[in-house]
Amino acid sequence: NAGVMQNPRHLVRRRGQEARLRCSPMKGHSHVYWYRQLPEEGLKFMVYLQKENIIDESGMPKERFSAEFPKEGPSILRIQQVVRGDSAAYFCASSLATRDEAFFGQGTRLTVV
Amino acid sequence: DQQVKQNSPSLSVQEGRISILNCDYTNSMFDYFLWYKKYPAEGPTFLISISSIKDKNEDGRFTVFLNKSAKHLSLHIVPSQPGDSAVYFCAASADQAGTALIFGKGTTLSVSS
Numbered sequence: 035n036a037g038v039m040q041n042p043r044h045l046v047r048r049r050g051q052e053a054r055l056r057c058s059p060m061k062g063h064s065h066v067y068w069y070r071q072l073p074e075e076g077l078k079f080m081v082y083l084q085k086e087n088i089i090d091e092s093g094m095p096k097e098r099f100s101a102e103f104p105k106e107g108p109s110i111l112r113i114q115q116v117v118r119g120d121s122a123a124y125f126c127a128s129s130l131a132t133r134d135e136a137f138f139g140q141g142t143r144l145t146v147v
Numbered sequence: 148d149q150q151v152k153q154n155s156p157s158l159s160v161q162e163g164r165i166s167i168l169n170c171d172y173t174n175s176m177f178d179y180f181l182w183y184k185k186y187p188a189e190g191p192t193f194l195i196s197i198s199s200i201k202d203k204n205e206d207g208r209f210t211v212f213l214n215k216s217a218k219h220l221s222l223h224i225v226p227s228q229p230g231d232s233a234v235y236f237c238a239a240s241a242d243q244a245g246t247a248l249i250f251g252k253g254t255t256l257s258v259s260s
Contacts, residue, residue, distance in 0.1 A: 038190070040190075067247045067248070069250070075252060076153070076236060076250050076251055076252030076253045077191070077236060077250040077253075079247050079248070079249060079250070082246075082247040090246065090247060125190055125191070127190075127248075132246070133179060133240065133242075135181055135193040135196060136193070136248055137193065138183075138190030138191045138192070139190050140188075140189055140190045141188075141189075141190050
């Protein structure tokens with residue numbers, strides 16, 4: 035039973051390019067969460083999704099960031115026109131139900147040059 | 148404003164002694180608390196949780212204590228081992244539909260042999 039899979043593990047983008055981060059939740063999990071960890075910071079909640087629905091996006095920056103979790107396929111966190119400040123580790127987590135513990139992927143480390 | 152606070156960025160303990168990691172929260176709606184452990188370049192892994200109907204939960208060397216009136220919880224590790232050296236995150240959630248885990252900034256624990 036594979037855990038939460040995130041890819042790529044490392045992503046380098048030039049300023050102005052788009053970054054796409056993928057997350058496949060654990061089998062049977064329909065709740066997906068994205069968190070961002072900036073250097074020297076904790077895990078900051080970004081967005082919570084269920085299949086085809088955004089439940090809570092209160093932690094998402096208003097511009098350039100979007101997330102989806104389609105009926106088929108992985109969840110995607112998309113960052114348009116990346117800037118240096120977007121450089122961080124992005125973690126995806128999934129859970130079976132809202133109140134269950136979340137299982138995390140190994141993260142995608144985004145570097146904007 | 149931080150709803151979950153871990154005021155000690157780091158803690159150093161000798162092997163065999165007790166490690167006590169602290170966490171404070173401000174949102175009185177939080178009723179489920181979790182601790183996660185994170186090694187470098189890996190995703191956080193679930194350690195132990197506690198519901199607000201309890202004041203203590205124990206799992207092997209790990210015990211979590213909850214003081215609802217003080218809005219404070221702590222994680223005790225005894226005896227501490229060098230392999231416990233990691234970043235520990237406290238997380239909380241509220242009993243409302245559509246709420247994700249809110250994390251503190253983490254405490255880096257170093258256990259020396």
